Amino acid sequence: MQNQKAAKRYAGTFFQIALEQGQQDTVRGGLQSVAAACAGSAELREVLRSPVISSDRRQAMLRAAFSGLDKLSLELVLFLASKGRADSLAALCEEYEVLWCERAGVAKVTVTSADALSQTELATLQERLAVRLGKKVELSTAVDSSLIAGFRARAGDQVFDYSTRTQLEQLRQRLTHA
Amino acid sequence: MSNAIKPEEVSEILRKQFAEFQTTPATYEVGTVLSVGDGIARVHGLAGVRASELVQFECGLMGLAMNLEEDNVGIAIFGEDKEVCQGMTVKRTEKIASVPVGEALLGRIVDALGQPIDGRGPIVTPHSRPVEFKAPGIMDRKSVHEPMQTGIKVIDGLTPVGRGQRELIIGDRKTGKTTLAIDTIINQKGNGVKCFYVAVGQKRSTVVQVYETLKKYGAMEYTTIIAATASDPAPMQFLACYAGTAMAEYFTYKGAPALGGGNEPKGEHALIIYDDLTKQSQAYRQLALLLRRPPGREAFPGDVFYTHSRLLERSVKLSDDNGAGSLTALPVIETQANDVSAYIPTNVISITDGQIFLESDLFNSGLRPAINAGLSVSRVGGAAQTRAMKSTAGTMRLDLAQYRELAAFSQFASDLDPATRAQLEKGRRLTEICKQGVNKPLSVVEQVCQIYAGTNDFLKEVPVKDVVRYCDELSTELRSGKFKDFAAKFNPEDKAFAEGVKATVADFTKSFLLTVAK
Numbered sequence: 001m002q003n004q005k006a007a008k009r010y011a012g013t014f015f016q017i018a019l020e021q022g023q024q025d026t027v028r029g030g031l032q033s034v035a036a037a038c039a040g041s042a043e044l045r046e047v048l049r050s051p052v053i054s055s056d057r058r059q060a061m062l063r064a065a066f067s068g069l070d071k072l073s074l075e076l077v078l079f080l081a082s083k084g085r086a087d088s089l090a091a092l093c094e095e096y097e098v099l100w101c102e103r104a105g106v107a108k109v110t111v112t113s114a115d116a117l118s119q120t121e122l123a124t125l126q127e128r129l130a131v132r133l134g135k136k137v138e139l140s141t142a143v144d145s146s147l148i149a150g151f152r153a154r155a156g157d158q159v160f161d162y163s164t165r166t167q168l169e170q171l172r173q174r175l176t177h178a
Numbered sequence: 179m180s181n182a183i184k185p186e187e188v189s190e191i192l193r194k195q196f197a198e199f200q201t202t203p204a205t206y207e208v209g210t211v212l213s214v215g216d217g218i219a220r221v222h223g224l225a226g227v228r229a230s231e232l233v234q235f236e237c238g239l240m241g242l243a244m245n246l247e248e249d250n251v252g253i254a255i256f257g258e259d260k261e262v263c264q265g266m267t268v269k270r271t272e273k274i275a276s277v278p279v280g281e282a283l284l285g286r287i288v289d290a291l292g293q294p295i296d297g298r299g300p301i302v303t304p305h306s307r308p309v310e311f312k313a314p315g316i317m318d319r320k321s322v323h324e325p326m327q328t329g330i331k332v333i334d335g336l337t338p339v340g341r342g343q344r345e346l347i348i349g350d351r352k353t354g355k356t357t358l359a360i361d362t363i364i365n366q367k368g369n370g371v372k373c374f375y376v377a378v379g380q381k382r383s384t385v386v387q388v389y390e391t392l393k394k395y396g397a398m399e400y401t402t403i404i405a406a407t408a409s410d411p412a413p414m415q416f417l418a419c420y421a422g423t424a425m426a427e428y429f430t431y432k433g434a435p436a437l438g439g440g441n442e443p444k445g446e447h448a449l450i451i452y453d454d455l456t457k458q459s460q461a462y463r464q465l466a467l468l469l470r471r472p473p474g475r476e477a478f479p480g481d482v483f484y485t486h487s488r489l490l491e492r493s494v495k496l497s498d499d500n501g502a503g504s505l506t507a508l509p510v511i512e513t514q515a516n517d518v519s520a521y522i523p524t525n526v527i528s529i530t531d532g533q534i535f536l537e538s539d540l541f542n543s544g545l546r547p548a549i550n551a552g553l554s555v556s557r558v559g560g561a562a563q564t565r566a567m568k569s570t571a572g573t574m575r576l577d578l579a580q581y582r583e584l585a586a587f588s589q590f591a592s593d594l595d596p597a598t599r600a601q602l603e604k605g606r607r608l609t610e611i612c613k614q615g616v617n618k619p620l621s622v623v624e625q626v627c628q629i630y631a632g633t634n635d636f637l638k639e640v641p642v643k644d645v646v647r648y649c650d651e652l653s654t655e656l657r658s659g660k661f662k663d664f665a666a667k668f669n670p671e672d673k674a675f676a677e678g679v680k681a682t683v684a685d686f687t688k689s690f691l692l693t694v695a696k
């Protein structure tokens with residue numbers, strides 16, 4: 001919880017800086033790859049978290065690991081580490097993404113469907129969702145056959161549920177409780 | 179059930195239901211469980227959730243949103259928290275916690291969410307009410323003026339309860355608190371008052387006993403038991419009182435469309451018993467501490483006073499414009515070693531309109547019900563008494579108080595003047611008259627006659643040990659014996675009631691003394 005709060009503050013400031021330099025999109029790309037690295041590498045997470053590693057060493061290691069990053073992103077990551085907040089890095093990336101989406105008017109929607117959807121279907125869906133949410137939509141997809149048929153779209157906390165499983169469940173509720 | 183069921187029709191109805199269904203896609207808001215333990219889940223997301231909204235976990239369990247914080251929501255789980263796990267999604271229902279209400283609940287045992295737990299099938303009712311309800315304002319009320327007969331001599335005589343009043347029953351463990359409440363329910367038979375018994379944090383066996391007793395006296399017909407037993411999760415124990423009140427309010431507000439009630443010409447009368455609020459506040463304390471709300475005195479959260487005041491403020495006598503219904507509450511508080519100055523007892527004493535104070539010393543010395551007449555008060559008082567009772571029992575409180583003082587004093591005195599001795603003798607007999615057995619509520623006429631006999635010196639000749647028998651036999655005669663007709667015609671509001679009572683009591687005393695002499 002404490003991490004989350006700190007991450008929010010840092011993300012806010014970083015976003016402000018990136019915005020001033022007109023680099024918010026570049027930094028977003030950079031932080032996305034950092035987030036992916038954090039998610040993918042247990043060693044990296046260990047380096048970020050471990051109290052045994054000294055601050056200097058950690059910075060050196062991060063500098064080496066993220067040498068491919070753009071200049072500003074790298075600076076921001078190193079700055080965070082120098083403040084002893086390296087363990088909030090993943091949370092910070094998330095928060096940055098939230099801020100970026102808000103600013104750019106983008107809604108990230110996860111579509112879970114019973115079967116994989118075709119490109120045209122996805123395109124239609126994207127269009128419809130964009131109208132519904134009044135924002136640009138970035139789709140990511142997942143397949144879950146337990147939905148039986150149909151799909152479920154989740155934008156933030158909001159869920160649009162067109163899956164057969166939920167409808168059957170509602171039908172059951174209505175028949176047993178009404 | 180006279181019509182034969184036609185399969186085609188059934189299929190048609192079902193088909194219609196299915197057809198309707200296809201067209202309703204679900205949109206809802208969700209969150210994710212961050213952590214869970216001790217019956218509390220912390221949830222990320224659910225951005226739009228409102229305080230005390232019901233939410234549903236993926237596993238089907240329901241929860242109540244209690245704490246809305248910046249980055250998470252604290253949710254009390256109605257059920258086993260083992261079934262909820264980290265990462266599970268939680269759905270908003272957009273419903274404030276509400277319970278089914280209506281006539282269908284009478285005779286049933288339900289839990290804090292109004293679900294039946296007596297194994298007698300589902301409760302079918304078209305009505306429901308939110309568990310939290312804002313107490314009506316001053317202009318919607320009327321002052322309490324009709325008696326709520328408890329059937330217990332001492333209470334109806336000394337600390338009368340009116341319809342719409344809140345009278346606290348307070349005392350140590352095993353002093354007969356529940357018995358008073360149950361007897362009051364039994365005494366409502368045939369007068370149309372609907373009763374609700376909320377059992378909080380009690381043993382299941384005790385609840386079954388209460389149920390059996392009520393059934394035995396035919397009182398379940400107009401009673402609902404709301405049970406959140408000791409083994410139920412704390413949120414249920416906390417909620418049960420509010421749920422029970424909502425069920426009772428359905429009847430009270432039947433004639434009050436302006437206050438969101440029914441459209442009938444008149445409201446009904448309801449009685450609710452919270453047994454007991456000590457357990458309820460402990461459940462609330464547990465919840466509050468687990469939700470990390472700051473603890474105050476005795477580790478109770480700061481708003482424990484408010485939880486009780488908003489509950490008890492819902493007791494009401496509605497004005498004639500609102501159908502004149504009423505909701506009377508008899509909250510129960512258990513004290514430790516007669517300490518009424520602990521936190522919760524003082525709170526509830528200050529909220530209620532009086533208290534009936536039970537003492538274990540009195541109970542053990544055989545004075546049952548063990549009501550301490552000196553410390554028990556009713557702030558509504560005479561306004562809620564029948565004329566007959568008011569004038570008969572008027573001097574009783576004073577007589578008893580004088581007797582107690584004298585009795586303590588005269589223990590050291592060897593010879594007493596006749597006046598003092600007479601007063602002592604009278605007091606002794608009055609004390610005996612106050613005794614009353616379990617599940618034996620008395621009608622108004624029985625009470626008036628017995629108290630009349632005591633306060634008007636009819637018992638002078640009757641030995642103290644025979645007074646209880648005197649009362650019992652007088653009751654029997656009034657119910658089914660010689661004075662049956664008198665009892666049937668008795669009007670407690672009649673100005674000249676005393677003549678009839680006097681004649682009856684004199685007549686009975688004469689014949690009773692014959693049996694004593696033998």
Ligand SMILES: Nc1ncnc2c1ncn2[C@@H]1O[C@H](COP(=O)(O)OP(=O)(O)OP(=O)(O)O)[C@@H](O)[C@H]1O
Nearest residue numbers: 350351352353354355356357358546547614615616
């Ligand atoms: N007027 C009475 N005459 C005789 N016995 C009584 C009377 N009132 C209560 N009792 C007996 O006292 C016992 C305790 O009564 P009861 O359960 O009502 O007390 P309580 O205060 O509710 O106890 P608890 O603390 O368990 O809630 C019961 O066995 C009951 O039968």
Ligand SMILES: [Mg+2]
Nearest residue numbers: 355356357453
């Ligand atoms: Mg009890």
